[in-house]
Amino acid sequence: MNKQTILWILRFLVGGLFIFSGLIKVNDPVGTAIKLEEYFDVFSNDIAGFFLYLKPFALPIAVILVVSEVVLGVMLIIGYRLKQTIWALGLMILFFTFLTFFSAYFNKVTDCGCFGDAIKLTPWESFYKDLILLIFIGFLFAFRKNLPEDSPKWTAWTSLLTLVASTGLAIWAIQNLPFIDFRAYKVGVNIPVNMQPSAPLEYTYVMKKDGQEFRFDQYPTEEGYEFVEMLLKNPAALPKISDFAAWNAEGDQSEFLFAGNKVIILSSNMSKMSDSNLDRLSEMVHDLEGAPVDVVFMAAATQEEIDSFLSQQNWSVIGLQADATVVKTIMRSNPGIMVLKDGVVLEKYHHNNTPDAGEIVDLFL
Incomplete structure (x- = not known):
């Protein structure tokens, strides 16, 4: 050559x-x-x-x-x-x-x-x-x-x-949003399922006795062994989602989000949240009143900031807190919209592409 x-x-x-x-x-x-x-x-x-x-x-x-x-x-x-x-x-x-x-x-x-x-x-x-x-x-x-x-x-x-x-x-x-979503919250994903291991986790237990190192598939019951470390044998089985959480003063609300029809408006940073399409978001929120869907505003902010924002916008929706990294992972738009049905991601929208209420309801049919 x-x-x-x-x-x-x-x-x-x-x-x-x-x-x-x-x-x-x-x-x-x-x-x-x-x-x-x-x-x-x-x-x-x-x-x-x-x-x-x-x-x-x-x-x-x-x-x-x-x-x-x-x-x-x-x-x-x-x-x-x-x-x-x-x-x-x-x-x-x-x-x-x-x-x-x-x-x-x-x-x-x-x-x-x-x-x-x-x-x-x-x-x-x-x-x-x-x-x-x-x-x-x-x-x-x-x-x-x-x-x-x-x-x-x-x-x-x-x-x-x-x-x-x-x-x-x-x-x-x-x-808009990424052409191809490679994240664990892409359309079609069942979030609560992704929060669980895909198979039983298997470990190797590294122990020490008399200066020698031993490895066991089961924790040894014999006396004299000193624990060194525990190694995961099948890391591919780990949950794809390990940090999802949403809460308010009443505690964790993740299970609530995974039950029924949900429209979640997300903000990773309320001080930097774009207001260019808030009028369209408000129209969507008001038009969904009475529909068989829960509208949630989920933001990386204090509950006081969330409640104040909802009052200013006159949104009669549920306000939840979340971690900024989690929100950024879910949504590349601030604000953005994620539609869930029993924990399954049906659709995600950039605020520039805010849908009308009819389009949202059709997703659940």
């Missing part, structure tokens, strides 16, 4: 992975912005305080990053401005490698979001993936003089078209 063939294979592998990773995140730039906010919070505490000032710009930064991944991946494969492309990819992968190493070594952000919600990697898996990419890109950089310097005109137009298309898709996903 000659050098040119190796370089082409590396271009295809690196470019393909960047395109794949970028497209998954173009599908959900709000999710990438949420992940960046986590990093900015950590960096502001551990590295420098100025990172906190980047949080308001997390969404535009996310769009630039995810679009750049797609465009640079395409440019690398089709051979447009290869030397500049390799420089840009090298800087990007250095940045990503730093993020994933920081996450893994200091155990700060347990999910890097490298492939959005589609493929979950542990921090160390993410770091090793970036390290391999760094080696591949380093090889391309070292032999950049052997790469073609000129490219056909169609490569420039293809790169421009990729830039326009991926930017347009990212903006559409922000103004």
